Amino acid sequence: MQNKSIKRVVIAGGGTAGWMAAAALSKLIGKQLDIALVESDDIPTVGVGEATIPTILTINRLLQIPEPEFLQATQGTFKLGIEFENWRKQGHRYIHSFGDTGQGCWAAGFHHFWLKGMERGISSDYGEYCPELKAAEQSKFAIQSQKKLNYAYHLDAGLYGRFLRKIAEQHGVRRIEGKISDVQCNTDDGYIQSLRLESGQVVEGDLFIDCTGFRALLIEQALESGFDDWSHWLPCDSALAVQTESVGEAVPYTRSIARCSGWQWRIPLQHRVGNGFVYSSKYLSDDKAEQILLDNVEGAPITKPRPIKFRTGQRKQYWNKNCIALGLSSGFIEPLESTSIHLIQNGIMWLLLMFPFQGITKSVVNEYNEKLRREADCIRDFIILHYHVTERDDTDFWNYCREMSIPDSLQHRIDLFRETGRVFKPQDDVFAENSWVQVMMGQGITPEQYHPIVDMMSDVELKSFLQTIENNAKSLVSQLPSHADFVAHYCKAVG
Ligand SMILES: Cc1cc2nc3c(=O)[nH]c(=O)nc-3n(C[C@H](O)[C@H](O)[C@H](O)COP(=O)(O)OP(=O)(O)OC[C@H]3O[C@@H](n4cnc5c(N)ncnc54)[C@H](O)[C@@H]3O)c2cc1C
Structure with a gap:
């Protein structure tokens, strides 16, 4: 690998990925670096990417972004989850909320208690035990100091890019306007040396971040890092x-x-x-x-x-030589669970944690690639679940999805849940146990058993336990203002 210290970072591309990387690197470690971002006004960004998951709050906190200002600037609204209509069958709907549903114990999640309650005829719908889900259904929202709801945002992709650009430029990122025409690599080790622009300008760097979108100019066109194609599992293109x-x-x-x-x-x-x-x-x-x-x-x-x-899949190497791919250049999983911005953020966070100030080592590159691959694999499985576990048989498309073979890792999770009600979250999975439970049950899987620890509770105790949680959720949501009123008071955008 290359033991040269890293001072000059060149980010190629100025979409959400490019400007998010520029903002985070400049704000958090920029004093030690010289960061330039090259983008072309003649090549538009993908222009979508407007729904997020709650992890976006983490990067906003790190960047010390005041929430109302952020939402005003991006015409943002709040998001408590996703409503899936017609996925299990026509006319059926369920919400995958970001909240915790009920309350479990050390050995068994809440759904085990709920399953027993269903058997006894004393459980309400699963969603009745989740404040976020109830609030979504009633279009209510507030940020409270106690019993805070778990939420994410909807935002305007173009405005979000501009907002991030402002932060990056305030922290010293140099924007270079121009179309990249050539990526020049060192003949000895194949490391990228510089980008040549159509104007003839040459932009040299030590570390290059490829944010050129689906074009993947550096990571694929120059370095041929390879691609794992997932389109047989996710046939939308x-x-x-x-x-x-x-x-x-x-x-x-x-x-x-x-x-x-x-x-x-x-x-x-x-x-x-x-x-x-x-x-x-x-x-x-x-x-x-x-x-x-x-x-x-x-x-x-x-x-x-x-x-x-688009083509669904991931780059075989997210980090190859002195180039790291972020955003669409690193691969793409369709936006069903709004995970792409999260994956950009995740790539940035790991880069910050492993930043190769003293030089690039094989162990760091391998660790980075492993981490990103494992998380993308978990998200891939979660998305396939929505398509595969369905009763729909009304079109060739749905028949294909229902009957296709799926990754072993997903088959195992489905079997385990169906047979025992158990869900164990791998460390790298961004989706918590309750997300998997909501989607698996929403798509129509009912576990054959609940955890026997639930039997330690008598039916009377179980009824009271379930009732208390349901009442608490109801009471919390009844005190919330409407989402529209909250947005109007908290973060109304001008214009
Ligand atoms: C249909 C669809 C829906 C989506 N919905 C969501 C969603 O709801 N939530 C979510 O999290 N994500 C979503 N995504 C993903 C999200 O849009 C992207 O992850 C995000 O916008 C990042 O894009 P990017 O910055 O990688 O690429 P782009 O936005 O394509 O930016 C590429 C940049 O590279 C520059 N560039 C390219 N070639 C050159 C060149 N030769 N010279 C100079 N500059 C160049 C361009 O000018 C541009 O600035 C969606 C994606 C698609 C396709």
């Missing part, structure tokens, strides 16, 4: 994105509506709604997809539907 006017008040959750050969998203912001349709081009033509999308948006379109083609 196309999307159409369209923005519409808001109709009614913004709800505090993302909507994911399954359609004949894919699914549609609705992301409510303060000033508009982000909509899109993710589908498989093998089962649906682009024209038909556009028609389905436009037939199913609520407000008047304010942009033309924009096609995006």
